[in-house]
Amino acid sequence: MPDRLGFLKRASTEYVAVPVMAAVVVIAITMAWLNWRADTTVDPSSGSPSPSTALSDTGASQSPEGPYEGAMEVLVMGDSSATGRVGHKPEWPDILAEQHEWHMVEDVVAGSGYLAAGRGRPFLPRMVDRLQEVRPGLVILAGGYADVRLEGVTTAAIVKAVDQLVTLVHATRPSAEVVIVSPLASAGPGPRTIALARALKRYAGRHRITYVGVIGVLLDRTNRARAVGARPSAAGHEKLAAAIRAALDPGVG
Numbered sequence: 312m313p314d315r316l317g318f319l320k321r322a323s324t325e326y327v328a329v330p331v332m333a334a335v336v337v338i339a340i341t342m343a344w345l346n347w348r349a350d351t352t353v354d355p356s357s358g359s360p361s362p363s364t365a366l367s368d369t370g371a372s373q374s375p376e377g378p379y380e381g382a383m384e385v386l387v388m389g390d391s392s393a394t395g396r397v398g399h400k401p402e403w404p405d406i407l408a409e410q411h412e413w414h415m416v417e418d419v420v421a422g423s424g425y426l427a428a429g430r431g432r433p434f435l436p437r438m439v440d441r442l443q444e445v446r447p448g449l450v451i452l453a454g455g456y457a458d459v460r461l462e463g464v465t466t467a468a469i470v471k472a473v474d475q476l477v478t479l480v481h482a483t484r485p486s487a488e489v490v491i492v493s494p495l496a497s498a499g500p501g502p503r504t505i506a507l508a509r510a511l512k513r514y515a516g517r518h519r520i521t522y523v524g525v526i527g528v529l530l531d532r533t534n535r536a537r538a539v540g541a542r543p544s545a546a547g548h549e550k551l552a553a554a555i556r557a558a559l560d561p562g563v564g
Contacts, residue, residue: 382414389453406552425472427457455494459503
């Protein structure tokens with residue numbers, strides 16, 4: 312596996328924008344939106360778990376540790392796995408931002424996912440908005456917890472939604488790295504969670520995208536890292552940050 316942190320460090324100081332014609336960007340965004348609308352037949356209000364308090368998808372939230380002067384922008388598109396229980400700070404995006412001096416932009420909505428709307432909208436329409444506002448060198452996708460709980464939604468349908476999201480990112484920000492984080496499991500993972508994690512790993516391998524498997528990260532005998540629903544504890548966020556960092560840099564344990 313290549314040293315991806317080396318790439319990211321260079322990108323933060325020697326950011327090279329790959330020109331993209333405005334017409335191509337508009338077409339890519341429009342096609343992604345139309346495909347999402349055509350393929351999504353699930354009623355977002357049904358089958359989706361009741362979301363807890365979370366950041367609204369009406370505006371991106373910056374981590375308290377950023378932005379650092381001249382720092383690379385990193386966009387996290389996620390569900391409750393990127394937020395903590397009440398009073399538990401920092402969360403894994405904040406930990407990574409501080410470690411690497413990134414300008415972290417978080418778009419996190421409880422109960423949302425690649426197809427699930429939660430309290431706002433699924434990832435794709437939110438990503439369309441975010442990519443008009445920020446120029447990320449790294450995009451981290453953390454979802455799936457709510458998607459596997461939607462009735463009538465197959466693993467293939469979720470992976471197709473992931474592909475549309477990745478296609479949009481690459482069409483609008485060709486130089487951006489993409490990282491896919493597997494869905495969380497706060498207890499023993501169910502068969503749908505396992506199936507989605509395996510499918511996402513295969514997809515990432517085919518498209519040379521970094522994949523971070525975190526199904527077992529929060530399962531320890533002390534329960535200190537356990538999540539309530541998809542919200543990890545403080546110890547859980549430390550473990551998730553370490554797992555993502557290790558995936559970006561194989562030399563980091």
